[in-house]
Amino acid sequence: MKILRTHLSRIFCLWLAILFLPATVFAHSNSHTVLHLEIKDDQVASLSLEIDLLDLAQILPLDHNRDAKLQLQELNQSREVIQAYILQKLQFNSGEDACAMRFAEKIAGIKYRENIPLVVLNAIINCTSVHPVSGMHFSLFDEIEQSHRGVLNVSGSGNTGQLIIGQGSHDLKLQKTAASQQFISFGHEGFLHILEGYDHLAFLLVLLLPLLRLGEIRTQWWKVLGIVTAFTVAHSITLSLVALGKISLPSGPVEIVIAASVLLAAMLNIVKPRMNVGWKIAYAFGLIHGFGFAGALAEISANETPGLMSLFGFNLGVELGQLAVVLVMFPLMMLISAKQKLVRYFVPVSSLLVGILASSWILERVMNNI
Known part of the structure; x- marks a missing residue:
């Protein structure tokens, strides 16, 4: 009888453990980097980046006057540091050939999505190959433990679609973003x-x-x-x-x-x-x-x-x-x-x-x- 009671109590505790998984998941809020990639011709593509400014401030020293507020002027002062970090974490290629990414002279601005500040940067991607951009390496904010996703929107050159890029380092093929990759990514x-x-x-x-x-x-x-x-x-x-x-x-x-x-x-x-x-x-x-x-x-x-x-x-x-x-x-x-x-x-x-x-x-x- 004692063995039975012990067995039943273990069943009960197991059920409660499953029911009461950590409820802290509700406090979690995903941050995003949104990428708009427009493939214009065989060698050129334009890129617009919207990067979570709160995440960026965790990694780079951006608050020069230490007033706990990030202004566009401060971001432009740190433009080279920000761009260097992005170039380290985000690369494009055309087949086996790497593509060069050149940023605009100034940061485009700061926008807000659900009260989250996003720094906006524009860039031009040039590929030496005669083929268009076909691949991307993405590892932005992989050093942050929280969940950070990339949202890639591709258009132009007969290739239109959206992909979700999870936390960590990823090498992606961009030639077929419209169907199976989208389905699997969102699934x-x-x-x-x-x-x-x-x-x-x-x-x-x-x-x-x-x-x-x-x-x-x-x-x-x-x-x-x-x-x-x-x-x-x-x-x-x-x-x-x-x-x-x-x-x-x-x-x-x-x-x-x-x-x-x-x-x-x-x-x-x-x-x-x-x-x-x-x-x-x-x-x-x-x-x-x-x-x-x-x-x-x-x-x-x-x-x-x-x-x-x-x-x-x-x-x-x-x-x-x-x-x-x-x-x-x-x-x-x-x-x-x-x-x-x-x-x-x-x-x-x-x-x-x-x-x-x-x-x-x-x-x-x-x-x-x-």
Whole structure:
């Protein structure tokens, strides 16, 4: 009996460990370098760079008067230092031949994206080869531990598309950015986003908790499928509509409602333990969660309008990540559902803890929007 209790307690702790993954992911904000590359002819391309000034200031001494404010005049004083850093971290090539990058005499200016200052630089890329720019090395800010992405927009010479470049050092081929590379790039980002999207996963997993009361979960797999499918269909609808510019909602209220949906689902598990409406709640609030996914897609792409391949890739990545989590959880759910004495306490206690966490999210998000 003692061995059984020990076994059950380990199952319970494992489940809670999965449910309560570090919630600090919400404090994380991705920074971006946006690159607009226009291939004009076989030997020349123009480049416009929008670089996160806060990241740049972590690496280079830019604040000459030490007033904790960076002005355009100070940036122009540091122009050569900034350009040298970029040349070290960003190179273009045409086949085996390196291309030369020449910057404009002055920094173009400072712009803001969601209150984040970006320094704008323009450059001309000259290739000695008769072939156009075909490759790029990108390692900007790879020395910073936080997540920094590059967003590359390519146009001209019959090559149009957008790529997301992750943290670290990357060597990219630019000849086929329009289709498969876009799809894979955004699919990878969608997969990572759902794994970091703790509120979305908490909502889905809390909806699955009541199924444990129905006996061994392996005989209820179709109900698991129904909840997951309803959530998938709903958030795919609003994600697509928002990304295509058909509808929009302000992100602040959306994030509050998403947190509230987690709280509602958790509380229903306690006050209405026999109510079998999981798929209906999954669909209804899944529509709101879709707005959250759309906001993440906009952030990842630095508010550049995504193409259809980018949208489909991101959405598929989200679904694959969601499916991976459910498949990992299912064996654990099977173990728990086979012990109905454990389920009697497990479902309400887990729901209560998730509800408390969701309440803290609501409070935090309300305060952030005041």
